[in-house]
Amino acid sequence: xxxxxxxxxxxxxxxxxxxxxxxxxxxxxxxxxxxxxxxxxxxxxxxxxxxxxxxxxxxxxxxxxxxxxxxxxxxxxxxxxxxxxxxxxxxxxxxxxxxxxx
Numbered sequence: 001x002x003x004x005x006x007x008x009x010x011x012x013x014x015x016x017x018x019x020x021x022x023x024x025x026x027x028x029x030x031x032x033x034x035x036x037x038x039x040x041x042x043x044x045x046x047x048x049x050x051x052x053x054x055x056x057x058x059x060x061x062x063x064x065x066x067x068x069x070x071x072x073x074x075x076x077x078x079x080x081x082x083x084x085x086x087x088x089x090x091x092x093x094x095x096x097x098x099x100x101x102x
Contacts, residue, residue, distance in 0.1 A: 003028050004047075008061060009089050012081025015064050019075040022047045048075035059084050 003025050022044040026033055037043035052072055056063050059082050067077035091099075 005060075005089070008081045008085065012061065012079075012085070015078040015080050017076055018048050018051050018079050019044060021051075021079075022075060044075050045073060048072050048077075051079060052077070055079075061085065 004021055007021055007024050025047070026040055026043065033043050034040065037046065049072055051061065052063065052067060055061050056079065061079040062082050064078035064080070071077040
């Protein structure tokens with residue numbers, strides 16, 4: 001999930017298909033994902049369901065439109081990061097000042 005959060009923080013200002021995030025994670029960390037999901041398509045579908053059911057309902061990402069069951073299965077629906085998610089990860093001015101002062 002850390003990889004997804006990092007990608008979402010940097011690309012989450014635009015509507016992108018959930019498939020794009022899953023593919024990026026597979027490119028970055030293929031070994032642990034393939035170990036848990038020998039078929040990459042199973043990972044992509046599970047990630048799509050998890051994103052819709054958990055992440056979107058917890059304010060991490062927004063759905064462009066309510067996806068159909070087919071869109072969830074084929075991971076073609078679009079998401080983007082919420083403002084709340086961005087604010088949680090954005091460093092405060094004090095943190096930045098302290099980091100630059102050292």
